[in-house]
Amino acid sequence: MTITATMVKELRERSGAGMMECKKALTENGGNIDAAIEWLRKQGLAKADKKAGRVAAEGRIVAAQGSGKAVLVEVNCETDFVAKDASFLKFADAVAAVALASGAADVDALKAAAYPAGGSVEEAAKALIATIGENIQVRRMARVQCDGVVSSYVHGGRIGVLVALKGGSDELAKGIAMHVAAMNPTYVTPEQVPAEIVAKEKEIALAQMTDKDRQKPAEIQEKMIQGKLRKVFAEMSLTGQAYVLDTANTVADVLKKAGAEVVSVARLAVGEGIEKKEEDFAAEVMKQAGLA
DSSP states (O other), rough: OOOOHHHHHHHHHHOOHHHHHHHHHHHHHOOOOOOOHHHHHHHHHHHHHTTTTSSOEEEEEEEETTTTTHHHHHHEESHHHHHHHHHHHHHHHHHHHHHHHHOOSHHHHHHHHHHTTBBBBHHHEEEEEEEEOOOOOEEEEEEEEEEEEEEEEEETTEEEEEEESSSSSSHHEEEEEEEHHHHOSBBGGGGGHHHHHHHHHHHHHHHHOHHHHHHHHHHHHHHHHHHHHHHHHHHTTTTTTTEOOOOOOOHHHHHHHHHHHHEEEEEEEETTTTTOOOOOOOHHHHHHTTOO
């Protein structure tokens, strides 16, 4: 049977697969478009398994929020180009909605949750691989939930933050979330800094003391060290940092004025912790062209 351009066009519109894949699918299935779609789906699942090991360090952070709860989800792909693709963005938003509605506590539960178009989230990701041709991974999620104020903030699709407050307002929670996105504090309060970090920073402060400082009484040296440590731990912690929307005050000052307290904070950034492979694109092109 002759495979016409019109048939290929219809299959592309219905499946989202590439032109050559659509032509091959129609050829393999005698021009039957429904059979070709099923064939493409089966091929896609096989491709998904092959591509699962490829590095996916690009992507998007998406958020979904409801009454007293909010979630962040990191969905990864291989290239920034695909991270802006409409199908990828639609999938990422749908996964965030599933994460919120399903109550999934971790990413494994999220992958197993039902996807709106049918099957599980993980199966939907594999189907998307068949369309897009890149490794797609639902990598991480975070959830906050409380009886107080909950807010989410996503900056450019690359950084997402959730904040839950006891007391305060939606405006304050959003401002705190923006602060966390910008400053990335390691801890919420200085008191949360682990003992081993405290010991290490004290060791560093001692090593930095001048000979003149070492001549001072022990109690004076201790006060100097404690002063340095307070400054270091303030810079590490959310409440100790100068508030980005009002740098004359610390976050602790702003919270106190509002009668609010931070219950929980979560922050995700695209690709953090993933070792990215350095690509030599010139060499890759030469290889593809058979010149290397």
